[in-house]
Each structure stands twice: as structure tokens, then as C-alpha cells.
Amino acid sequence: DIQMTQSPSSLSASVGDRVTITCRASQSISGYLNWYQQRPGKAPKLLIYAASTFQSGVPSRFSGSGSGTDFTLTISNLQPEDFATYYCQQSFSAPYTFGQGTKLQIK
Amino acid sequence: EEQLVESGGGLIQPGGSLRLSCAASGLTVSRNYMSWVRQAPGKGLEWVSIIYSGLDTYYADSVKGRFIISRDNSKNTLYLQMNSLRDEDTAVYYCGRDQGHGHLGMDVWGQGTTVTVSS
Numbered sequence: 001d002i003q004m005t006q007s008p009s010s011l012s013a014s015v016g017d018r019v020t021i022t023c024r025a026s027q028s029i030s031g032y033l034n035w036y037q038q039r040p041g042k043a044p045k046l047l048i049y050a051a052s053t054f055q056s057g058v059p060s061r062f063s064g065s066g067s068g069t070d071f072t073l074t075i076s077n078l079q080p081e082d083f084a085t086y087y088c089q090q091s092f093s094a095p096y097t098f099g100q101g102t103k104l105q106i107k
Numbered sequence: 108e109e110q111l112v113e114s115g116g117g118l119i120q121p122g123g124s125l126r127l128s129c130a131a132s133g134l135t136v137s138r139n140y141m142s143w144v145r146q147a148p149g150k151g152l153e154w155v156s157i158i159y160s161g162l163d164t165y166y167a168d169s170v171k172g173r174f175i176i177s178r179d180n181s182k183n184t185l186y187l188q189m190n191s192l193r194d195e196d197t198a199v200y201y202c203g204r205d206q207g208h209g210h211l212g213m214d215v216w217g218q219g220t221t222v223t224v225s226s
Contacts, residue, residue: 001168034211034213036212045216085151087151089152095165
């Protein structure tokens with residue numbers, strides 16, 4: 001099975017900041033990497049799929065990049081509603097494993 | 108509007124069985140790849156299982172041999188039969204639609220149903 005490792009596990013930032021979350025796969029997953037946002041008590045929301053493609057309705061301050069084993073999610077100009085937990089997921093081969101999550105908190 | 112609604116969660120003793128349902132509206136379960144994902148209290152997301160439109164199924168190692176994913180096309184509903192339940196199966200269970208034949212992420216999610224395994 002493919003293991004996904006996210007870093008950092010938590011992150012403190014201020015409104016207006018730019019932050020980057022990284023995700024590393026234990027083997028190449030080509031570009032089959034998805035990013036989700038989850039707010040407390042809510043279902044996850046797909047932000048980016050195929051490493052860098054925005055899901056419909058996602059603000060352009062979110063961006064994704066990477067291929068192979070190393071990927072990043074960048075959030076520019078942080079807004080209050082962006083403080084949540086973020087997960088990466090590989091969809092290259094089943095089981096479609098998730099990273100352990102990154103909790104983005106207000107500084 | 109595409110919508111998924113889970114049901115069937117509850118309190119169950121270790122070793123017991125439970126069947127979760129995921130009723131779909133605005134999308135056709137049989138034409139999509141559909142998944143179950145769970146989240147233990149205070150923990151991260153754990154992928155559980157997927158069923159392809161062609162009926163191929165895959166499972167996480169943690170549930171293989173105990174859980175069965177299936178669907179009823181006439182009811183447009185996805186199921187997760189959970190047998191031999193363990194304490195560590197306690198979680199909120201979400202169903203979702205996998206876009207792009209499973210390769211482009213889960214774009215539609217249900218609200219989740221809570222399963223508690225405890226004596």
C-alpha cells in the first residue's frame with residue numbers, strides 16, 4: 001500500500017499570510033493527488049484534484065503542485081474561513097490512502 | 108443537486124454487525140465509483156472501501172475480510188456491511204462519489220453516520 005506523509009501536522013498563521021503544506025508519497029503516484037479541507041464537525045470538501053486542478057468553486061488563493069512523490073498545497077492571503085484541517089489523498093491505486101492531516105490554526 | 112445521505116449508524120457491541128446505507132439523489136450510484144471513508148474520534152480520515160461502476164471492489168487492510176461494500180441499483184443506494192466489529196471501528200463513516208473513475212478525488216460527500224463499537 002502507498003503511504004502518504006504530510007507535513008507539518010499543525011501550523012499557525014495569521015489572516016493574510018501564505019502557507020504551504022507538503023505531502024509525500026511512499027512511491028510514485030504520478031499526478032494522482034487530491035487535497036481536501038475539513039472544518040470541525042463537517043464532511044471533507046475537495047479542493048484540488050490531479051495535483052493542481054481546482055474543484056469547481058474553490059477560490060484561486062488555493063493552489064497545488066507536484067508530481068511523482070512530492071506535492072504541495074499553498075494557500076495565499078489566508079482568510080478566516082481557511083482555518084481548518086487539510087488532507088492529501090492519493091488516487092493512483094487502491095487503497096486510496098490519506099495523509100494524516102495538517103491542522104491550520106490562527107496565530 | 109447531487110446529494111448523499113448516510114444512515115444505519117449506532118451503538119453496537121464488539122463482534123456485532125451493522126449495515127450502513129448511503130442514499131443518493133441527483134446522481135446514479137451504479138454509474139459512479141463510490142467510496143466509504145471513516146474518521147475515528149479526534150483522528151484523521153481513513154479510506155475504507157470503493158466499488159467501481161463495473162462492481163470491482165477494494166478494501167483497506169484494516170477492514171478486509173470483515174466489511175463488504177455493495178449497491179442496490181433499484182434503490183440508488185450504496186451499502187457497507189460491517190461484520191466482526193472491533194472497538195477501533197468506532198468512527199464517523201462517510202460515503203462519497205469518486206469522480207474521474209476513482210482517480211480525481213471525492214467530490215460529493217454525505218454528512219456522515221456515527222458508529223460506536225463498545226460493550
